[in-house]
Amino acid sequence: MAPSQDMGLEGRRGSRAMENLPEGELKRELRRLAGAIADDEDGDDAAEIQALDRACTVLSALRDHKSARLRSGKGVGGSGNGKRWPPSPTQQARTSLAAAMDTVPEHFLCPISSEIMKDPVVLATGETYDRPFIQAWLNAGHRTCPRTQQVLSHSILTPNQLVRRMVSEWCESHGVDLPPRDPLHDHDAADSAVTQGERVQLVCLLDKISFPSIAEQKQAARELRLLTKRMPSFRALLGETPDALPRLLGLLSSAELHQHPDMQEDVVTTILNISIHDSNKKVVGDNPQAIPLLVDALTTGTMETRSNAAAALFTLSALDANKLKIGEAGSMRPLVRLLDEGTPVAKKDAASAVFNLCMAHENRSRAVKEGAVRVLLKTVAEQTLVDESLAILAMLASNPEAVEEMGSGGGVPCVLSIIRDSTCGRNRENAAVILYAICINDRKKLREVREEEDLHGTVSQLAQNGTSRARRKAAGILERLNRARDVAYFSL
Numbered sequence: 363m364a365p366s367q368d369m370g371l372e373g374r375r376g377s378r379a380m381e382n383l384p385e386g387e388l389k390r391e392l393r394r395l396a397g398a399i400a401d402d403e404d405g406d407d408a409a410e411i412q413a414l415d416r417a418c419t420v421l422s423a424l425r426d427h428k429s430a431r432l433r434s435g436k437g438v439g440g441s442g443n444g445k446r447w448p449p450s451p452t453q454q455a456r457t458s459l460a461a462a463m464d465t466v467p468e469h470f471l472c473p474i475s476s477e478i479m480k481d482p483v484v485l486a487t488g489e490t491y492d493r494p495f496i497q498a499w500l501n502a503g504h505r506t507c508p509r510t511q512q513v514l515s516h517s518i519l520t521p522n523q524l525v526r527r528m529v530s531e532w533c534e535s536h537g538v539d540l541p542p543r544d545p546l547h548d549h550d551a552a553d554s555a556v557t558q559g560e561r562v563q564l565v566c567l568l569d570k571i572s573f574p575s576i577a578e579q580k581q582a583a584r585e586l587r588l589l590t591k592r593m594p595s596f597r598a599l600l601g602e603t604p605d606a607l608p609r610l611l612g613l614l615s616s617a618e619l620h621q622h623p624d625m626q627e628d629v630v631t632t633i634l635n636i637s638i639h640d641s642n643k644k645v646v647g648d649n650p651q652a653i654p655l656l657v658d659a660l661t662t663g664t665m666e667t668r669s670n671a672a673a674a675l676f677t678l679s680a681l682d683a684n685k686l687k688i689g690e691a692g693s694m695r696p697l698v699r700l701l702d703e704g705t706p707v708a709k710k711d712a713a714s715a716v717f718n719l720c721m722a723h724e725n726r727s728r729a730v731k732e733g734a735v736r737v738l739l740k741t742v743a744e745q746t747l748v749d750e751s752l753a754i755l756a757m758l759a760s761n762p763e764a765v766e767e768m769g770s771g772g773g774v775p776c777v778l779s780i781i782r783d784s785t786c787g788r789n790r791e792n793a794a795v796i797l798y799a800i801c802i803n804d805r806k807k808l809r810e811v812r813e814e815e816d817l818h819g820t821v822s823q824l825a826q827n828g829t830s831r832a833r834r835k836a837a838g839i840l841e842r843l844n845r846a847r848d849v850a851y852f853s854l
Contacts, residue, residue, distance in 0.1 A: 590635035601642035634674035660696035669708035713750035756792035759799035794835035
């Protein structure tokens with residue numbers, strides 16, 4: 363911005379005189395200043411700061427005009443010939459709100475707009491803002507908190523229900539009708555969360571992925587991983603861009619990928635990140651390459667890659683259609699293997715994926731065939747992932763082959779120890795489901811249960827103080843025990 367450029371109204375008049383100018387002239391000056399600031403290519407910071415200061419002065423004058431008109435009862439409903447038209451409900455709300463503004467608690471006012479918040483949301487720093495204003499701030503490319511200037515770890519906006527309720531109660535007690543939130547505006551704000559700068563950035567990164575240089579491809583894959591981790595808007599953008607996912611998967615299917623495990627890890631993690639976005643679950647699942655390549659990464663990748671691939675499959679399996687696709691792609695074997703030999707984090711990711719997949723009956727037989735029962739009983743016995751393993755075993759208890767393997771694999775003493783010693787009601791319930799299935803399937807196992815019952819009264823205690831489902835299963839086991847005792851008595 364050149365210093366010799368027209369200084370506008372502020373250069374010709376004092377700021378106090380500006381208050382007396384008509385709104386139309388103030389708005390024209392504001393548009394001129396905004397255009398000059400946006401078109402500044404000279405990097406003259408001093409001149410730009412001057413222009414910004416002048417814009418603030420014009421905005422202040424415009425605000426005074428609006429406030430004065432609200433206080434006087436004039437507004438859009440007023441006419442230039444002095445006639446007064448009945449104000450709309452929104453105008454009435456604004457008028458009553460303006461009259462009460464002097465008594466509004468400060469924490470009800472948005473730090474950006476200085477207006478009472480209609481839709482308060484919490485930023486990553488813990489500060490509360492009115493959604494339209496903080497969303498506009500983020501859409502402009504800012505990644506800091508306006509009040510604290512802290513760099514944001516993410517741009518997710520969380521509704522502040524407490525402040526919203528307090529604002530509502532204050533308005534009601536002061537006879538103020540707060541203008542309603544505009545659903546259309548909220549929808550537009552959500553749609554515009556992706557900035558033009560982000561779109562340009564994605565195009566550049568996708569171009570880098572297509573470069574023959576491995577170094578360029580690695581850099582692009584790492585940047586995409588970091589961007590999709592930090593920015594929900596970027597996850598949405600990647601899913602909306604038709605060629606983005608195919609280009610990413612092109613890297614995963616590269617014949618040379620085994621020589622670059624770090625790039626495989628970055629691409630798999632990027633797919634995990636974008637799959638978190640709800641609409642992307644179908645986009646990724648519908649791509650014929652995505653799930654098979656994730657399953658391949660479960661076998662060929664580093665431990666971190668395998669863990670993230672399992673987490674991606676868990677996220678995608680939230681859709682029923684994806685559950686079947688993932689099961690049919692041969693995922694169960696590498697998932698069970700990861701559950702058996704992975705790091706604690708990898709085991710947890712694998713267990714979560716297996717649990718979700720087994721919600722589809724078709725996948726339960728696949729899990730049993732790939733040795734899931736043995737591994738799950740082992741994790742329970744080792745006191746690792748007890749909650750997850752018992753939940754999966756309880757689900758598999760509807761499969762006859764699984765129940766038979768539970769009985770022959772030491773399942774009875776394993777679950778009896780859970781029922782006897784655990785303080786977790788859900789774990790005791792799942793253990794009861796497993797034990798009931800074993801007792802129904804193999805009457806010989808009743809002897810082990812009878813010995814436990816005679817020593818500790820384990821099942822009887824569960825029948826009295828377990829969850830409702832646990833009590834039902836315990837009662838069924840006790841009925842079986844009594845029936846077996848009667849049969850033995852009469853056979854003497």
